Amino acid sequence: MAAYLFGVVLFFLGIALTIALHEWGHYITAKAFGMKVRRFFIGFGPTIYSKQRGETVYGLKAVPVGGFCDIAGMTAQDELDPADQARAMYLKPWWQRIIVLSGGVIMNVIIGFLVLYAVAVSSGIPNPNVDTTATVDTVQCVPATQLSQTELSSCTGVGPAGEAGIKSGDRILAVNGEETADFTAVRDAVMSLPGQTATLTVEREGELFDVDLQVAEVTRLTTDGSEVTVGAVGMTSLPPTDVYKKYGPVEGLGATAQFSGDMLQSTLEGLKEFPAKIPGVVASIFGAERDVESPMSVVGASRIGGEFVERSMWDMFLMMLASLNFFLALFNLVPLPPLDGGHIAVVLYEKVRDLFRKMRGLAPAGPADYTKLMPITVTVAAILMTVGGLVIVADIVNPIRLFG
Structure with missing residues (x-):
C-alpha cells in the first residue's frame, strides 16, 4: 500500500x-x-x-x-x-x-x-521495427464446433495446415496473394474462407513457395453466444521477438x-x-x-x-x-x-x-x-x-x- x-x-x-x-x-x-x-x-x-x-x-x-x-x-x-x-x-x-x-x-x-x-x-x-510476420509455432487438428466460450470439441490429426506440409517456423507472408502483416491478418483471412481452397505464401529458410490447402468449415461462438461459420486450418503462432528493445x-x-x-x-x-x-x-x-x-x-x-x-x-x-x-x-x-x-x-x-x-x-x-x-x-x-x-x-x- x-x-x-x-x-x-x-x-x-x-x-x-x-x-x-x-x-x-x-x-x-x-x-x-x-x-x-x-x-x-x-x-x-x-x-x-x-x-x-x-x-x-x-x-x-x-x-x-x-x-x-x-x-x-x-x-x-x-x-x-x-x-x-x-x-x-x-x-x-x-x-x-x-x-x-x-x-x-x-x-x-x-x-x-x-x-x-x-x-x-x-x-x-x-x-518500432519489430518483425510481426506470422510465424508458425505448431500445426494441430481443427475442432469442428465450439461448446462454450472456453471449450472446443475434440479432434484428431494434424489439421489442414499440417496435411499441406506447413511446419513450425514457417513464415506466412500472404493468403491468396494478399499480404498479411501479422498472424491476426492470416487468421482473419482464413476465417473468411470456410470450405474453400486457400493459397499461403510461405517463407522457409529463406525460400519462398506457395502452399495450397483446403480450409476447414467450422462453427464458433461470438461473444454474445450465437453461432457463426468460419474457416480454420489449425495453426498457432509464435509471438514476435524483440517486442521491447533497449537502445544505446x-x-x-x-x-x-x-x-x-x-x-x-x-x-x-x-x-x-x-x-x-x-x-x-x-x-x-x-x-x-x-x-x-x-x-x-x-x-x-x-x-x-x-x-x-x-x-x-x-x-x-x-x-x-x-x-x-x-x-x-x-x-x-x-x-x-x-x-x-x-x-x-x-x-x-x-x-x-x-x-x-x-x-x-x-x-x-x-x-x-x-x-x-x-x-x-x-x-x-x-x-x-x-x-x-x-x-x-x-x-x-x-x-x-x-x-x-
Whole structure:
C-alpha cells in the first residue's frame, strides 16, 4: 500500500511538473521576444504563495492541476499599463506570437520525447521495427464446433495446415496473394474462407513457395453466444521477438523519435474519439462497466501510476507520463478558445485577413476583437469543466483498474 500511495503522489507531482513546464514554455518564449510576463502561476483557486521577482509575480495556487502565464497585452482588449505598451504581445510580429502561443505545446512534446528516451536507454521501449510476420509455432487438428466460450470439441490429426506440409517456423507472408502483416491478418483471412481452397505464401529458410490447402468449415461462438461459420486450418503462432528493445545513447535518439511519432499518431486518434467516449464515462458513474480506454482525469491517471509503482513497473509509469505530455500538446492545439490552438487560430486569421486586404490595396485591419469570441470561450470553458468534473467523478466511483 505504501508503494501504491507513493506512486499516486509521484505521478500527481509529475502532472503538476508537466503543467508547470508547459507554462514555462510560454514564459521563456515570451521573454525571448521582449514581451512582459506579469504573472506566472501554477494551479488554480486561492493563492497560497506568491513572490515578485523583477517584473513578474510568481506563485502557487491551491489546486495544482493547471496554471497560467499572464503576458501583458495578449489581446488588444487586455488592460495594459501605458508603460508596457511597446511590449504588448498583440503588437509583436505574428510569427513571434505563434511561437509564444505554441511554446507550451512544444515543451510538452520535448518532455514526452526526453522521458521516452530515458526509458529507451535504461530499460527499453516497444521496438518500432519489430518483425510481426506470422510465424508458425505448431500445426494441430481443427475442432469442428465450439461448446462454450472456453471449450472446443475434440479432434484428431494434424489439421489442414499440417496435411499441406506447413511446419513450425514457417513464415506466412500472404493468403491468396494478399499480404498479411501479422498472424491476426492470416487468421482473419482464413476465417473468411470456410470450405474453400486457400493459397499461403510461405517463407522457409529463406525460400519462398506457395502452399495450397483446403480450409476447414467450422462453427464458433461470438461473444454474445450465437453461432457463426468460419474457416480454420489449425495453426498457432509464435509471438514476435524483440517486442521491447533497449537502445544505446545514439541509436536511441532515432528509435525514440519514431516511437514518439507513433504515440502522437495514436494520441491524435484517441483525441478524435474523445467526445464519443463521454457517454460511456457518464454511464460508468451509475454502475456500467468502465472501458479501460475511456478518458481519465488527474485522479485516474495518478491511481494507475500508483499501480505501476506498486508493481515496480517504472518503464510503464514513465511511458504513461510521456503519453500525458503528448495528449496535453495535441489537446491544446484544438483551435477553440481558451485553448492555445484557439489563440493561434486568431493570429492566423488576422494574418490571412490582412493578406487579402493587402491584395485589395487596403491597410491591415488591426488586432481581432476578442470580445466577439467571448460566447465561444465561455461555452468551451464550461464544457471542459463539466467533462473534467464527470471524468473525475468516474475515476473516484468507478476507476479504471489495469490489474483487477
